[in-house]
Amino acid sequence: MNLSIRQLATFREVMRCGSISEAARTLGRTQPAISSTISGLETELELKLFVREQGRLVPTPEAEFFLEEADAILKRLEISKRTLRGLANREQGQLRIACIPEVVEDFLPDVISRFLSDKTKVNIALASKSSAEIEDLIAAQHFDIGIAETPKVRSSFDQLDFELECMCALSSSDPLASKEVITPADLDGYPLALLHPEHRSHKQTLDRFRDTGVQINQRFELQTSKPGLKFVEAGLCALICDMVTAFKTQEIYKHGFGPPLIVFRPFRPRIQNNLSILTPTHRPISIVAKEFSDTLGKRISGIRSSMIRLVV
CATH class of the missing domain: 3.40.190.10 (Periplasmic binding protein-like II)
Structure with missing residues (x-):
């Protein structure tokens, strides 16, 4: 069986309108095109969906039952389209973030709050871990983004380093x-x-x-x-x-x-406290995770620029 979305949508519209001609006007198609689509759907289903009674188009009991199925499929498809559109527009998604305690206390919640201000359907999972734990979690692809003390380079994650100091x-x-x-x-x-x-x-x-x-x-x-x-x-x-x-x-x-x-x-001599943003190497980063990573990177760079005025 090879049903198409157009067949389902056309069938639903004919059921709603009660006639081929009205469905054609609603869908902006010709009556022969609507009739051909319904005929093709009946062939695929091996069912008669409509009969003519005194010039009227009457749905069969099978058509009434199938309408529920077709409507459910089309509604689910519309939800999926909205979800995908939201992902593409960075309005939906999920972020799993692992972070060292000193960053998770105040700084990161502030960055997340600003980032989510126009993203009501982006969910966050936030965990406070040690740097060593974060490295392993990102390498194992259990989290999307990690913020840790700058680690040694590993092939299992990508890192963006920031030179900070105490x-x-x-x-x-x-x-x-x-x-x-x-x-x-x-x-x-x-x-x-x-x-x-x-x-x-x-x-x-x-x-x-x-x-x-x-x-x-x-x-x-x-x-x-x-x-x-x-x-x-x-x-x-x-x-x-x-x-x-x-x-x-x-x-x-x-x-x-x-x-x-x-x-x-x-403090001199300098005490280094470099940080890195980590992302898994072997899994593509999501659109919303990439945007958050970029936002986070700008904020960390802003910290260094602000505090370095005291250091120079």
Whole structure:
């Protein structure tokens, strides 16, 4: 059996109109063309769908039953067309995003919210994972996009790298806040908050202090930088902070009331905290995922451009 969409649509219109001539006018076709289409459909179905009674076109019981089937098929087709049109126009789809904790707290939800403002039918699955987990999840094609610390190059995912660095967060009332750049010598014996030992910034920080020959006084160990900002506000410590968290905190202060309670200063020698956007190599990226990846990349580049003014 080889039914066509035109046959189904023509049959439905004849059933609705009750005549070949009216269906022809509605569809913008000739009466012979409509009659030929119905005849071909009856041949395919091996069923008589209409009979003539006193010059009137009367549907058979089989036609009444088949109308439900034809209508369901055509409605499903229309839904599919709208869905595909929405995908092409980036209005529909699903995004699975895996992200490291320091980016997922404030920055990424803000980017997603702006991205979805005109995309009411795009759904998001968001997971907070370690960089190592994200690499494996993207390589296994379980997620569409990953945001992680810059990994070693692998053939199983593509990566777009961003050179970021850590900042030193200080209470605005701290005398060190007047300095343009903070060095290990400035923090000799000073209480510090650092990210956990598995984070790449941790070892780099220890190395900078050791190479300078000054004492490091780690008072707080953190999973992400954000909780440490409260300790900095209270004057309990300085914080070696990732650039994304520093940027978001400055943005909050810009739109708040009163002077900032925390200032961010470049730390030298530099502590790298590079990020990468990861996508699976062996699966084509969807239209909506590509657009989001581009949007995310611009936002991360904007962070570096904004914060680098403090660094230069």
